[in-house]
Amino acid sequence: MLEKLTDRIYFLPGEKKTDRPYLYYINGDTMSLAIDAGNSKRHVEKFYHELEERGFRKPDYTVITHWHWDHTFGMHAVxxxxxxxxxxxxxxxxxxNWEWTKQKMREREESGEDIAFCNQCILCEYENLKDIVVVPAEIEVKEKTAIDLGGIHCVLEPHDSTHSRDSLFLYIPEEKVLVVGDSDCEDYYGDGKYDQERLKNLTAYIEKFDFSTYVIGHDVPRSRKEATDFLKSQMELLE
Incomplete structure (x- = not known):
């Protein structure tokens, strides 16, 4: 069920079984925007059904926070x-260009190109691996970019993170909301641990924003204090 964060922002909670992330919807006066595309066509359809139940239109834009399958495999259906x-x-x-068979998935896992947790969740989400469709985004963001949805703005900015080098952050100034996706998590495609320098840089980057609500990919939104306390605690473990 769709839940309300602010008068302008709503979200569909994630699902642990197949690692479905939280999907967000920003309702502007003239346009609307979704954050992340989910991990399948079925995930997108569930999200849109909930939007329709609330009387919301489908999003004009869908912003992708990073490349991982659970945030992108629904892109073809949005x-x-x-x-x-x-x-x-x-x-x-x-x-x-990846082939989606159990054998090829095992090979990518063995080579380190992909990881076991992702493969396990993909096999739960997809009864038929042939249903997997991967597409790039239609619009590429190279630098800080603002989108006016009417009465509310979304500022997009690519920045390195501890989780993935391609993270795209989204700041909503009118609501003082910062969307970080999975960016403050460990890099599971690396050694599964935090890199101290990357964490230090990420913390400094996040703290420069004037936000009161911190939106993450796989859990409920946090307060600024909760977010900064978490980042500091992870840094202390590395010192």
Missing amino acids: AGKTIASVLTNQKLREVQ
Whole structure:
């Protein structure tokens, strides 16, 4: 069920079984915008059904926070235009060439190109691996970019993170909301641990924003204090 964050922002909670992330909807006066495309066509359809139940239109834009499958495999099924960073699109074009059989998935896992957790969740989400469709975004963001939805603005900015080098952050100044996706998590495609320098840089980047609500990919939104306390606690563990 769709939940309300502010008068302008709503979200569909994630689902742990198949690692579905939280999907967000920003309702402007003239246009609307979704954050992340989910992990399948079925995920998108569930999101749109909930929007329709609330009387909301489908999004004009869908912004992708990073390339990982759970945030992107629904891109081919979304309404409107998709937006991602240049680095995200580079990775998605690479993933477009992957073959989706259990054997190929095992091979990518063994080579380190993909990871076991993702493969396990993909097999739960997809009864038929042939249903997987990977596409790049239609619009690429190279630098800080603002979108006026009417009465509310979304500022997009690509920036490195501890989770993935292609992270795209989204700031909503009228609501003092900062969307970070999975950016403050460890890099599971690396050694599964935090890199101290990347974490230090990420913390400094996040703290420069004037936000009161911190939106993450796989859990409920946090307060500024909760977010900064978490980042500081992870840094202390590395010292």
